[in-house]
Amino acid sequence: MARTQRFTLVRLLAFIANLCAYFALGRSTVQVPFLLWSTESLPSLASPAAGHVVSSSQLTTDLSSVFSSGPHTVLLFLQDKLSKDDFTIYGGVFGNKQDGAFLNLEAAMQSSPSSLVLPALEWSAARDAPALLQETLGVSPVLVDLDTLSDLQLNPAVSNLLYFTLPYCTGLHESCEQVLRSNDRIIGKLLSIMKAKNILYTAIYTGLQPSRIIPETSMSDQPVGRSLLQSPVVENVKAPLMFNVSNTPCIMLWAQNLNVSFDLGLKWIDLATETPTFDGSLCNGTSSVLVLNYPSGIILRFAMSQKLFPVSARNWFSLDSVSLESINGTVSFSGSRGIYAPAEYSFHCMSVNSFSDALLIRGETNPNTSNWMVNFVDFQIQGFGLANGTDFSYASDCAGFFTAGIWMGLVTTLLMLWILTYGLSMILQVNTVDRFDDPKGPSISVPQTE
Structure with missing residues (x-):
């Protein structure tokens, strides 16, 4: 007891x-x-x-x-x-x-x-x-x-x-x-x-x-983040820009920096620090347009489309063009150099710009816009097939599989293999002499005529 x-x-x-x-x-x-x-x-x-x-x-x-x-x-x-x-x-x-x-x-x-x-x-x-x-x-x-x-x-x-x-x-x-x-x-x-x-x-x-x-920091006290390339959410990551239609997510965009310049890169303006409106944006089953209207008077327009490619038997979306507008004019950059991904994926690239290894190609311009440039850092966009309202779908990255280092290694390896093969073939063609001169025998006389 x-x-x-x-x-x-x-x-x-x-x-x-x-x-x-x-x-x-x-x-x-x-x-x-x-x-x-x-x-x-x-x-x-x-x-x-x-x-x-x-x-x-x-x-x-x-x-x-x-x-x-x-x-x-x-x-x-x-x-x-x-x-x-x-x-x-x-x-x-x-x-x-x-x-x-x-x-x-x-x-x-x-x-x-x-x-x-x-x-x-x-x-x-x-x-x-x-x-x-x-x-x-x-x-x-x-x-x-x-x-x-x-x-x-x-x-x-x-x-x-x-x-x-x-x-x-x-x-x-x-x-x-x-x-x-x-x-x-x-x-x-x-x-x-x-x-x-x-x-x-x-x-x-x-x-x-x-x-x-x-x-432990409560997630409810933090701004909503995103999972870029399926990585864990990190602190102090700003939320992606999201355009909704009937309360349904339609287009999402995120970038660490949305830099634009109007004087050959001498002065950059980071639009990612400003909060835009989405007036003029639209999306449907085949095309999407995200229009970012900033308080400074600058407008960025991202035009995307998707279509079926019979060879791959799936729909692909592409970023067809990016337009930069201000009170001084408009310049359009084409994304035809490789800004595309499967329709159900998002597209990601660490650098999307118009001047170095450019993915954005300048279209027709005028003297007022000839010096305009854009540079998007850690850029990710999705215009179709959004899974939910907080995360991007799986990302298709712009980084190619065969980088410059891989190509250098392959070329060097092939050159060494060719040298080795050529040397082996030369060795295999060497034959022993099957007949020798007899030094004790009569010498060969060659009659001469005068």
Whole structure:
């Protein structure tokens, strides 16, 4: 009865401490490591992918499959605080061999036939581990320590759930390394007692809360980003320009810089820092026109079209032209040099300009617009087949497969192969002499006529 009251009091205090810590942590990434090993063969569990945070529901499913059949004796080691950094910063504390007669955590896991390591488990799942195991095994947990475990009589024919609490450093007395090293010795002694009792067991080591918190910035507080070329969204990336028809995304454009110049590049104006309107834009099944009207009086017009190419048996879209307008005139640049992609893709290029390796070719011009230039940096556009309202579709990049370096390597390799082949052919054509002159024989006389 006293033991039950003690356990109830411990759970109540732990719940209050966790509740206070929860509000103190706020919006943070609260994760704890979860280690499981057993002296008996258990159903194999797949280790999570790198960076994956195991949820409470997933842990429930895994534990249910592990303890689904037969009685099990489970040792639950709950430390006040634990993070995966405790295994790396204080390297070796869980593999100390100062107590040679006892096991340690590292040796126990290496020698066990079944083990599972979850580097990142939701804090709520670890906090509710005793209740979860109690529900899975169908037995109440028993809070024990070194002294009570030695005297405790366990029946391996039924399930047993033994609950151990381990301290963490408070910064007042011992260092964290010393506390963790002491906890490792305690775990080793407890495992040695189980080994002496000749009882098969499954051990779990985790923490009630993380010892180190990784700050997490809420996505709701950040501007909506985009996934360029299917890469993860990064901070401080401005949203793409989007033209909608009947609240449905129709055209999307993004660029790090939309530079225009009216004096041969002596002064560039970055239109990406301004917010345009889309008056005059339109789109349908075969053509799309994105018109960007800027407060400075500059207008950029992107004309796109799509059509079926029978050779590839699919629709392709192309950026037919880009027009730059101001109060002084208009100049049009043709995109016929390779600005195209499958209709369901977007087009991306790190540099789209009208002056160096130009993808935009200047059309007919007049003296007022002969010096006008455009330079779009990290440019991406899609005029058809938008998947949703926040991300581009898969991007077709303008970078060719055969770069200058690849061509140089291929030409050099072919030249060396030709030299090698020619040399081998010359060697194979060398024949030995099958007839020799006899120096002892009569000399050859050639009659001469005068």
